[in-house]
Amino acid sequence: MISLEENEAKVMDWIDNHFVLNEIEIEDFPFFPHGKLIRDKNGECIVVFWCVIYGREDYHFQEA
Numbered sequence: 001m002i003s004l005e006e007n008e009a010k011v012m013d014w015i016d017n018h019f020v021l022n023e024i025e026i027e028d029f030p031f032f033p034h035g036k037l038i039r040d041k042n043g044e045c046i047v048v049f050w051c052v053i054y055g056r057e058d059y060h061f062q063e064a
Helices: 004-017
Strands: 024-028 036-040 045-051 056-061
Touching: 004 036, 004 045, 004 056
Parallel strands: none
Antiparallel strands: 024 036, 036 045, 045 056
């Protein structure tokens, strides 16, 4: 069984693999398991979180 800390680490690894960390802001987003709100320099947002249904990282883009 994977611990909660491992799930959060996987979310942070996913973010690290898809973004340049010094070009984004990361905030906790507690509405999703291990949710992180990512904001870029243009103010656009994405939420990255751990999907408990599929057991993997998932994300949702800001709606236009």
